[in-house]
Amino acid sequence: MKRFYKIFNSLLLIILLSLFGCGEEPTPSLFNSVPTGPIGATPVITSITPSDSARAGVDLLTIAGSNFSSDINRNFVFFNGRSVQVISASTTSLVVKAPKLLSDTARFEVGKFKVSTLDAELYSNEVQYKLKPVIFQFFKFTQFQKPYSFVIDASKNIFISMTNDLGVGIGVKKLTPSGQLLDYAPKGSETYWTAMRFGPGGILITVRQDNVRALFQIPAGGGTPSTYVVLPNNSAKIASIDFDANNNLWVGGNNTAIYKVKPDKSITSYNFTGNITALRFYNGNLYAIVKTDSGTLIQSFPIDANGDLGNPSLYFDFSKSYGSQNVNAIEFSSDGDMFLATSDVKNPIIIVHADKTSETLFPGVLAASPALFLGWGSDGYLYYTRAQGTNPSTGEQISQSILRLTIQKQGAPYYGQ
Incomplete structure (x- = not known):
């Protein structure tokens, strides 16, 4: 009987092995190929x-x-x-x-x-x-403060012509390097000044917004504005000014002449018909932003050894490259790059290089709002006034501010002060 059970168990084992050992391979699992270590070489x-x-x-x-x-x-x-x-x-x-x-x-x-x-x-x-940062909000104005032109002294103070939100002039304010906004000059006959430049002795030469033919002065250290000089042409309109290396003050506007005011206040006129919106002296030449019926041009006028203005030549056709946007201000770096403040919302500042090539400054970085005015500080930063507005892409409200830009170069010499 024992022998019978042993034979039976052996046959049963053979049958079981044949049933389970010779069947098809089991279906592969999705988890069979999961590695136990990192996939690929770690950067x-x-x-x-x-x-x-x-x-x-x-x-x-x-x-x-x-x-x-x-x-x-x-x-x-x-x-x-x-x-x-x-x-x-x-x-x-x-x-x-x-x-x-x-x-x-x-x-x-x-x-x-x-x-x-x-x-x-x-x-x-x-x-x-x-x-x-290449852009830093140096000062944010309140909704009741509207800045226009500004100028920077050698001590890095910024002097700003301002109105309130109703368009009423509130005089010139002094913005210190620490960010304090102080009174400097009360409102005179102007609503605001379209241009300001420091002259010899620390006086501040200013131009009224309504383009009258007179230049005004604010005494050194601040105070009430008074008349500096009056141009001889009754129909003359002044929009912009700048000093040259000999402390001559160059005066432009929508006129038939460009004027030179010497330190003794004598005045010389040079024939030029055009609507000049901004002036800047650089490296022996006077550069003018000229607005015409067909667009905006940048003209260059050589100044000879006698201090006289030569014939103009076209330096850069702004409208040909950038359309009908207004150019509000002009500045130079020490190496000859020209910086233009424009009304273009997306590209507020344009650089024109000495070889006449041009590009947008910091594309995609500057907020989408026009640049109203430019000024180079002695600290090597370029400052500009950003207009208040709304970002067309995001709907974000953009504050009116003075912004400080890191250009990594110095500004061109500033004469007069």
């Missing part, structure tokens, strides 16, 4: 150039390292969690544009860069970095 950051800091929204950075993708679209760079634009890529280097700051009131932002790729599961190591 690594070894350095960022320029080191330590860069201008937000403007400068290009080079991130050096390893395990990046040569396909630009397979790399992802982040700064403080914000996506960063990748300009070019290789397996060991990524060129990116420094991200913008979240606010134009920020003095800088410290954060960390990190990289990921589509080929890797993990992020790279993080590298700390500092973003510096």
